[in-house]
Amino acid sequence: MNGTDWDIEAIRKDFPILDEKIYGKPLVYLDNAATTQKPLSVLDKLEDYYRKYNSNVHRGVHLLSQEATEAYEIARRKIAHFINAKSDKEVIFTKGTTDSINLVANCFGRRFLKEGDIVLISAMEHHSNIVPWQITCEEHGGELKVIPIHENGELNMEAFDQLIDTPKLKFLSITYVSNTLGTVNPIKEIIVKAHQRNIPVLVDVAQAVQHIPLDVQDLDAEFVAFSGHKMYGPTGVGCLYGKTEWLDKLPPYQGGGDMIKEVTFAKTEYNVIPFKFEAGTPDISGAIVLGEAVDYMTKLGIENIQKWEHYLIQYAVEQLRNIPNIRFIGEAKNRAGAISFLVGKIHPFDLGELLDKQGIAVRTGHHCTQPLMDIFSIAGTVRASFALYNTKAEIDKLITGVEKAASILG
Amino acid sequence: MTIEEQQQEIIEDFEFLTDWMDKYEMIIQLGKELPLIDDQYKTDQYKIKGCQSQVWVYADYKDGNIYFTADSDAIITKGLISMIIKVYSGHTPDEILNTDLYFIDKIGLHSHLSPTRSNGLASMIKQIKEYAFALQKLEQK
Numbered sequence: 033m034n035g036t037d038w039d040i041e042a043i044r045k046d047f048p049i050l051d052e053k054i055y056g057k058p059l060v061y062l063d064n065a066a067t068t069q070k071p072l073s074v075l076d077k078l079e080d081y082y083r084k085y086n087s088n089v090h091r092g093v094h095l096l097s098q099e100a101t102e103a104y105e106i107a108r109r110k111i112a113h114f115i116n117a118k119s120d121k122e123v124i125f126t127k128g129t130t131d132s133i134n135l136v137a138n139c140f141g142r143r144f145l146k147e148g149d150i151v152l153i154s155a156m157e158h159h160s161n162i163v164p165w166q167i168t169c170e171e172h173g174g175e176l177k178v179i180p181i182h183e184n185g186e187l188n189m190e191a192f193d194q195l196i197d198t199p200k201l202k203f204l205s206i207t208y209v210s211n212t213l214g215t216v217n218p219i220k221e222i223i224v225k226a227h228q229r230n231i232p233v234l235v236d237v238a239q240a241v242q243h244i245p246l247d248v249q250d251l252d253a254e255f256v257a258f259s260g261h262k263m264y265g266p267t268g269v270g271c272l273y274g275k276t277e278w279l280d281k282l283p284p285y286q287g288g289g290d291m292i293k294e295v296t297f298a299k300t301e302y303n304v305i306p307f308k309f310e311a312g313t314p315d316i317s318g319a320i321v322l323g324e325a326v327d328y329m330t331k332l333g334i335e336n337i338q339k340w341e342h343y344l345i346q347y348a349v350e351q352l353r354n355i356p357n358i359r360f361i362g363e364a365k366n367r368a369g370a371i372s373f374l375v376g377k378i379h380p381f382d383l384g385e386l387l388d389k390q391g392i393a394v395r396t397g398h399h400c401t402q403p404l405m406d407i408f409s410i411a412g413t414v415r416a417s418f419a420l421y422n423t424k425a426e427i428d429k430l431i432t433g434v435e436k437a438a439s440i441l442g
Numbered sequence: 443m444t445i446e447e448q449q450q451e452i453i454e455d456f457e458f459l460t461d462w463m464d465k466y467e468m469i470i471q472l473g474k475e476l477p478l479i480d481d482q483y484k485t486d487q488y489k490i491k492g493c494q495s496q497v498w499v500y501a502d503y504k505d506g507n508i509y510f511t512a513d514s515d516a517i518i519t520k521g522l523i524s525m526i527i528k529v530y531s532g533h534t535p536d537e538i539l540n541t542d543l544y545f546i547d548k549i550g551l552h553s554h555l556s557p558t559r560s561n562g563l564a565s566m567i568k569q570i571k572e573y574a575f576a577l578q579k580l581e582q583k
Contacts, residue, residue, distance in 0.1 A: 055462060055554075379516035381495050385556065386518075389462040397494065411495070411515070440467050441517050 038340045043332070044421050046071040057391030060426045060433075065211050065239055065370045065417030066395055067261045070325070074264060077324040081317045089316055090290055090307070104316055107323025108306070114326045115256065116247040117273055124279070124306045125319045128270035129238040130160035132257035133205065135272055135309060136234050139282040140203060141168035149202040152195055152231075154179040154187060154217070155407055156210040159400040161236045165205060174202070181407065185213035185362030192222065196229055204233045208240035212399040212415065213362025214345070214370040216244070223253050232278065238262055238270075242419070243341055243368040245334045254278045260318060264419075265325035269318030272309070279305040286311040329420075337420045338368075344418050345371065348427045355434055357442075361413045372399075372413035375434065378441045380412045386437035387414075392430055445537055448529040449545040456549040465549070466518065473521030475528065479511040492565035494558050495519045499527075499566065501573040507532050508577060510570065518559075522551075523566050530570055535578035539571060 044050050047069045052059045061069060081103070087096035089104045105120070112120045126132045145151070151165045155178050162176075169176045179195055180188045196204070204226045208219050219235060226233045234255035237246060242263040248256050255278065259270040274282075284291055284302050288311035293301040302308050329337065348371055352358055357376035375383060384396030397412040398405045405412060416430055443451070455472075459465045479488070483500040490497045495516035502509040510527040514520040529545065530538050546552050546563070555563065 379495055379519075381559075382516050382518045385559065386463065386466060388556070389466065389554075436463065440463065440470060 038336065040340075040421070040423055044423075046073070046328075047421050048072060048075075050421060054391040054393070055389055060392040060429050062416040062418065062422065062426065062430060063393045063395045064419035064422070065262070065399075065415065067267065068242065068264050068419050069421070070264055070266070071328050073328055074266070074321055074324050078266065078317055078321045081320055086317070088313055100316055100320075103320045103323075104314070107319045107321075107326075110323040110326045111271055114246075114330060115241070115273060116249050118249060119276060121304070121306050122248075122273055122276055122279065124272045124274065124309045125314050126257075126270050126272050126309075127268060127315070128259035128261070129158075129236060129257045130164075130259075132255075132270060132272035133161055133234065133236065134164045135285045136255050136257070136274075136282075137164035137168045137205070139285055140232075141172050141174070143281065143283055145169070145172040145174045145202060147173035148200060149174045150177050150198065150200045151175070152177050152179065152201055152204045152206075154206050155181045156185070156187070156213055156215060156401065156404050157205075157207055158211050158236065158238070159402070161205055161207060162403065175200075177201075178403075179206075181215075181404075184364060185210065185215045186364045187215070187217050187222075189218070189221075193225070196225060196231065201229070201231055204231050205236070206233070207236040207238075209237075209243065209368050210362065210401075210404075211239045211370060212372050212401045212404055212413065213364065214367040214372070214417075215362055215364035216240075216366040216368050218366075219253075220251065223251065227252065239369050242329070242337075244338055248273050260322040260325065263322075263325055264328055265322035266315075266318045269315040269322050271322075274305075276305065279309070284308050284311070288312040290314070332420065340420060341368070341418050341422075344422055344424065344427060345369075347424055348416065348418070348430070351427060351431045352434070355431065355438065357438075361408055361410065370415050370417035372415045374410065374413055375438050376442060378438060380414045382441050383414050383434065383437050386440060387430075387433045390429075390433045390436065392433045394430075445529055445533055445541040449543065449548075452525055452528065452545045453548045462554065465551075466521075469521035469525070470517050471521070472528070473517055473524045476513070476520055476524035477509075477511045477527065477531070479513045483511075484513065490562075490565050490569050493519065493562035495562070497523055497562070497566060499523065499569055499573075501570075501577070503577050503580075506534050506581075508535060508538065508574060510573075519562065522559075522563055526563075526566055526570060530574075535574040535581060538574035539578060543567060 049069045085099040087100040089101040112123045179192045232254040235253040237258045241258045256273040261267040291311040359374045361372040380396040395415045479500045488498040497514040499512040510531045512523045
């Protein structure tokens with residue numbers, strides 16, 4: 033795809049925030065891996081909900097409650113359809129990826145993890161796919177092991193083969209796309225190999241679901257976790273997909289309203305999935321609005337989004353390569369979403385700050401992947417990350433911005 | 443020069459700079475004037491907590507005055523600490539404790555620094571005041 037068959041001007045009009053000025057300069061928003069901006073349809077849907085049918089779900093007999101419940105469940109259906117889940121009930125609304133992973137780590141640990149068992153993650157995980165497993169391992173006497181990466185940011189598959197070759201391994205939790213390196217892992221191969229040893233797999237798709245077509249049945253992972261706000265939806269809501277048999281097997285995560293069938297002081301009978309895992313009043317508006325975000329992506333076509341972003345990333349890498357003393361952190365052949373880099377000895381905070389003053393929003397620092405930074409022996413990186421509304425002209429501004437900052441800082 | 447006069451001088455340095463990139467260039471320029479800390483003090487003991495980049499500050503006490511040296515791995519941070527040291531260095535603990543920094547607000551830095559940077563700046567000032575406080579106590583003994 034090139035600039036001609038993607039109506040970028042029309043698409044940008046869908047995102048009012050893109051017209052904002054930063055220090056009097058047009059906003060160049062390249063921090064999409066942290067959170068994406070929201071289209072008008074999403075903003076309208078949010079207001080619509082609170083104006084017209086705000087009510088609690090799964091509780092009232094009154095009409096508003098029925099309308100809110102229906103909208104909430106329609107959103108679940110839309111998301112199930114978007115990721116091609118076998119059934120709506122396999123989609124659980126959570127607070128986001130972190131919450132989803134914590135749910136699985138906690139519940140799996142309580143039911144299945146024994147002293148000496150191993151949980152496997154990779155070296156490129158976000159803290160949210162490290163710490164919950166550390167907590168679980170600590171509680172149940174398990175051990176956390178880490179698949180190393182190559183210098184170019186790709187997973188070391190030979191090491192992976194060795195690490196899964198043990199009966200002590202009980203769970204694999206791994207990211208599809210690295211939020212820092214942009215590496216796209218060979219996730220299907222990984223899952224197939226884990227399944228050959230009956231190891232259940234959780235895939236963190238927080239940085240994949242907005243960039244790559246996702247079919248959870250084809251992927252065949254037991255669990256898949258993602259956040260709404262990184263896919264043009266609101267903050268505070270996300271999903272956990274789980275295979276029915278696994279969601280049935282796990283104990284409930286939190287107790288409260290909605291997750292029960294019958295409560296007495298002696299014993300509580302739990303509700304069926306997905307409600308078993310949705311204790312308390314959920315983020316109703318968030319879920320409904322996330323459904324709208326999914327509609328927006330579906331309307332544009334995730335394949336088209338992928339092509340456009342691929343074009344942008346290729347262009348950005350090519351252009352950045354011309355900057356003297358640039359060092360890419362992560363140069364995987366298969367990449368999506370983000371580019372991390374450093375220029376000479378310039379501190380990423382300095383570079384980020386001077387880009388900000390030119391209206392260019394990037395992320396600087398360790399990107400919640402401190403162990404990964406340790407592997408590269410760096411304090412952090414500058415990360416530019418892309419979304420469907422970014423343009424070639426914005427990348428040109430990034431390049432000019434980096435050059436200008438480097439000339440001041442170098 | 444008094445602390446007041448030093449602050450005034452920095453404010454004048456920035457007076458005609460309206461573009462933010464120019465202001466940053468000035469900050470970086472001032473960083474080059476920073477009296478560098480001796481490498482042996484670049485340890486955790488002299489590192490300022492609360493900064494995302496690494497900053498070390500060392501205080502030397504001579505004839506009743508405190509002389510600061512410092513360094514940072516980030517150039518903008520180095521400029522910021524350099525300005526603070528320029529203002530405070532060579533003064534008595536009393537003077538340092540009894541004079542507030544207003545030049546940061548005056549040159550518009552306060553409202554334009556990112557929150558992490560602002561917190562870092564506050565930590566640097568706090569550390570310098572703590573040195574002065576400790577030395578003041580020592581003096582009173």
